[in-house]
Amino acid sequence: MFVSIILLLICVVFIIIQLKSRRPKNFPPGPTVLPILGNLLELSLENPLNDFERLRKTYGNVYSIFLGPKPAVVINGMKTIKEALVTKGVDFAGRPQDLLVNDSTQRKGVILADYGPSWKEQRRFALMTLRNFGMGKDSMEERIHEEIKYTMDTLEKSIGQSISPRIMFHNAASNIICQVLFGIRYEYDDEVIKVIVQCFTENAKIANGPWAMLYDSFPMIRSLPLPFRKAFKNVETCQKLAISWMNEHKQTRVPGEPRDFVDCYLDRMDKAGDDQSSFSEAQLTMYILDLHFAGTDTTSNTLLTGFLYLMNYPHIQERCQQEIDEVLDGKDQASAEDRNSMPYMQAVIHEVQRVANTVPLSVFHCTTKDTELMGYSIPKGTLIIPNLSSVLNEEGQWKFPNEFNPENFLNDQGEFVKPEAFMPFSAGPRMCLGEGLARMELFLIMVTLLRKFKFLWPEDAGEPDFTPVYGVTLTPKPYRMKLQLRETN
Numbered sequence: 001m002f003v004s005i006i007l008l009l010i011c012v013v014f015i016i017i018q019l020k021s022r023r024p025k026n027f028p029p030g031p032t033v034l035p036i037l038g039n040l041l042e043l044s045l046e047n048p049l050n051d052f053e054r055l056r057k058t059y060g061n062v063y064s065i066f067l068g069p070k071p072a073v074v075i076n077g078m079k080t081i082k083e084a085l086v087t088k089g090v091d092f093a094g095r096p097q098d099l100l101v102n103d104s105t106q107r108k109g110v111i112l113a114d115y116g117p118s119w120k121e122q123r124r125f126a127l128m129t130l131r132n133f134g135m136g137k138d139s140m141e142e143r144i145h146e147e148i149k150y151t152m153d154t155l156e157k158s159i160g161q162s163i164s165p166r167i168m169f170h171n172a173a174s175n176i177i178c179q180v181l182f183g184i185r186y187e188y189d190d191e192v193i194k195v196i197v198q199c200f201t202e203n204a205k206i207a208n209g210p211w212a213m214l215y216d217s218f219p220m221i222r223s224l225p226l227p228f229r230k231a232f233k234n235v236e237t238c239q240k241l242a243i244s245w246m247n248e249h250k251q252t253r254v255p256g257e258p259r260d261f262v263d264c265y266l267d268r269m270d271k272a273g274d275d276q277s278s279f280s281e282a283q284l285t286m287y288i289l290d291l292h293f294a295g296t297d298t299t300s301n302t303l304l305t306g307f308l309y310l311m312n313y314p315h316i317q318e319r320c321q322q323e324i325d326e327v328l329d330g331k332d333q334a335s336a337e338d339r340n341s342m343p344y345m346q347a348v349i350h351e352v353q354r355v356a357n358t359v360p361l362s363v364f365h366c367t368t369k370d371t372e373l374m375g376y377s378i379p380k381g382t383l384i385i386p387n388l389s390s391v392l393n394e395e396g397q398w399k400f401p402n403e404f405n406p407e408n409f410l411n412d413q414g415e416f417v418k419p420e421a422f423m424p425f426s427a428g429p430r431m432c433l434g435e436g437l438a439r440m441e442l443f444l445i446m447v448t449l450l451r452k453f454k455f456l457w458p459e460d461a462g463e464p465d466f467t468p469v470y471g472v473t474l475t476p477k478p479y480r481m482k483l484q485l486r487e488t489n
């Protein structure tokens with residue numbers, strides 16, 4: 001009996017040793033890896049950002065953790081992230097292919113596509129299409145201004161009252177990208193837009209949440225009816241809508257005279273014929289969803305953060321308004337070019353983006369070949385987590401890393417300067433492809449609203465809570481704002 005127990009114990013220990021995931025030779029260091037669980041117990045599944053910071057303090061700017069049996073390398077700090085994503089851009093430009101987000105989006109689209117010719121072709125197409133987006137009434141700028149009119153109407157109806165701006169900003173950002181993609185906008189109470197915004201915001205939380213972490217770590221639970229299935233349902237719902245938009249465009253388009261992104265894509269498909277091109281209808285429907293998803297939650301959460309801070313730093317709000325009044329004196333509306341004459345407003349918008357830290361862990365990357373970083377060896381196919389938060393408040397990179405202060409972006413002469421560590425859009429070949437559109441939206445929306453209204457923190461709202469809710473995007477906690485028409489108007 002005694003011998004059997006000893007033998008059994010030896011077997012258990014042997015199995016544990018076999019199951020234990022090990023770091024490959026010269027792999028970045030990290031906490032002790034437990035069998036099966038890896039380092040999951042080290043991380044808060046609700047919000048691991050503080051844990052990532054704690055581990056950085058112990059192991060340095062490049063360390064590894066195991067998500068279940070899967071090793072991942074977390075990269076921190078400006079120098080390290082630039083070295084990986086820019087200097088060794090191609091080595092680090094892959095995307096992992098076996099996560100919940102890949103399965104739920106059927107490996108189509110551009111955000112999660114792995115590095116290779118198809119991703120390159122699709123990305124180049126989007127960058128060019130967004131850049132050449134028509135002139136005059138059809139321009140990106142005018143499409144944004146069209147939408148701002150509706151936001152202004154909503155706000156005008158709320159003068160003197162306190163309102164929750166969350167849905168309004170989400171709908172505005174969603175409508176702008178809808179206008180760019182397929183030339184449609186929806187009323188703010190339209191059921192279609194409510195469904196899309198709901199699906200996207202839910203998926204942004206699921207994708208980085210505890211159930212995604214369990215799905216990614218333990219393949220054997222993937223077919224079980226657990227809460228992560230909601231992510232698949234949400235994608236299906238949106239996909240049906242995207243297919244209907246595409247079909248409608250196929251019927252009404254005039255080839256060679258594109259009205260919007262979808263028409264440009266259909267024109268491109270005509271050109272491609274049936275060769276080995278990556279342009280297809282299935283690809284287009286997921287592309288629509290990708291751009292809509294990437295362009296909605298990010299921009300709207302940045303705007304929400306902006307107004308949260310501006311209400312609670314009224315002297316900064318007033319200084320923006322002074323500059324806006326001076327520069328726009330006699331003009332009907334702001335234009336993107338006015339950015340050059342508004343250094344303070346530029347500094348405020350950049351500072352908002354810095355503290356908003358909207359996509360704190362970027363989108364996960366993956367190594368495309370065996371490579372090295374800061375003297376460590378990282379094999380091909382390793383999951384890479386770029387911790388952008390660690391750069392946006394990195395000591396030594398900012399004059400005031402831990403406070404909301406536009407001086408972070410101003411020099412002694414009051415001119416706008418952009419420190420190298422400003423990377424809310426990430427860096428390198430996978431860097432956000434909507435940066436130009438996002439920056440134009442943030443500027444035109446904030447300037448137009450601040451020109452007309454004064455935003456006040458309601459007297460009965462208590463102390464503001466600046467701590468955001470964690471997800472793929474960080475979201476400010478729900479809040480209300482009070483509005484007054486500005487006297488200058």
Ligand code: HEM
Pocket residue numbers: 110111112123290291292294295296298299302358359362363364424425426427429430431432433434435437438
């Ligand atoms: C304030 C707003 C925004 C922020 C902070 C933001 C941030 C980011 C970040 C951090 C990434 C990951 C880059 C990487 O993997 O290294 C990304 C990727 C991406 N973003 Fe944005 N984004 C914003 C707005 C937009 C908009 C408006 C669009 C739509 C046109 C967009 C489209 C994309 C796409 C398609 C990708 C994937 C690029 C690729 O994998 O090649 N983003 N964005």
